[in-house]
Amino acid sequence: SQELEQSPQSLIVQEGKNLTINCTSSKTLYGLYWYKQKYGEGLIFLMMLQKGGEEKSHEKITAKLDEKKQQSSLHITASQPSHAGIYLCGAYQSNQGGKLIFGQGTELSVKP
Amino acid sequence: ETGVTQTPRHLVMGMTNKKSLKCEQHLGHNAMYWYKQSAKKPLELMFVYSLEERVENNSVPSRFSPECPNSSHLFLHLHTLQPEDSALYLCASSQDWGGTGLGTDTQYFGPGTRLTVL
Numbered sequence: 001s002q003e004l005e006q007s008p009q010s011l012i013v014q015e016g017k018n019l020t021i022n023c024t025s026s027k028t029l030y031g032l033y034w035y036k037q038k039y040g041e042g043l044i045f046l047m048m049l050q051k052g053g054e055e056k057s058h059e060k061i062t063a064k065l066d067e068k069k070q071q072s073s074l075h076i077t078a079s080q081p082s083h084a085g086i087y088l089c090g091a092y093q094s095n096q097g098g099k100l101i102f103g104q105g106t107e108l109s110v111k112p
Numbered sequence: 113e114t115g116v117t118q119t120p121r122h123l124v125m126g127m128t129n130k131k132s133l134k135c136e137q138h139l140g141h142n143a144m145y146w147y148k149q150s151a152k153k154p155l156e157l158m159f160v161y162s163l164e165e166r167v168e169n170n171s172v173p174s175r176f177s178p179e180c181p182n183s184s185h186l187f188l189h190l191h192t193l194q195p196e197d198s199a200l201y202l203c204a205s206s207q208d209w210g211g212t213g214l215g216t217d218t219q220y221f222g223p224g225t226r227l228t229v230l
Contacts (some may be wrong), residue, residue, distance in 0.1 A: 004154075023216075031215075033218065033219075035221075040200060040219040040224070040226060041223050041224060042116070042202055042222050042223040043202070043204075044221075044222050045218060045219070045220060045221075048218055050215070058196055078183065088155070090155075090219075092210065092217065099157045099160065099168060099170070100157070100217075101154075101157075101221060102154045102155040103154065103179040104152075104153070104154045105154070
């Protein structure tokens with residue numbers, strides 16, 4: 001079955017610094033989803049990538065899906081305390097139904 | 113109310129109790145989901161309903177019983193739970209179920225119910 005591996009598992013950055021979180025799949029990705037979660041709360045949808053080479057941005061967060069569709073990166077520019085939380089990537093195992101599987105999450109702390 | 117709502121937000125129950133978690137979506141979606149999130153583990157899918165029909169049951173113990181009376185409401189009935197069932201239970205909904213690749217399968221989550229089993 002497909003697995004999603006996120007790196008790093010946790011990250012502490014100084015406010016204003018840039019950072020990157022990676023999500024690597026063992027199989028081809030059929031849609032890659034990025035979510036953010038505050039501790040103990042629900043997931044907030046950030047963006048979805050489908051096509052190889054696709055790149056999307058939302059405020060200071062940019063996500064890319066590589067050409068082979070097996071890895072995605074999430075980049076935050078000029079991090080702020082409001083960016084702190086757990087970032088999760090998710091992907092469907094096929095394009096014909098099935099479940100959305102998730103990585104284990106990356107916990108981001110931003111020091112003011 | 114907009115989006116996906118869940119009640120209660122916190123629940124403490126004994127192993128012999130029976131309780132229910134409620135989820136409601138106000139997005140006009142056709143699919144609804146229950147997930148379990150335990151500490152240090154990836155999100156685990158429990159159940160999927162599409163057009164009020166259960167389409168996925170991810171080997172969940174029978175002490176968890178889902179119910180989907182209509183496309184807007186989803187319940188999770190709990191009975192004789194174990195302490196290891198303590199977790200954050202998340203509900204989600206999407207326009208369509210499965211990897212359509214069209215974005216219509218994007219899942220939107222509720223705030224979760226923090227369950228503690230004593």
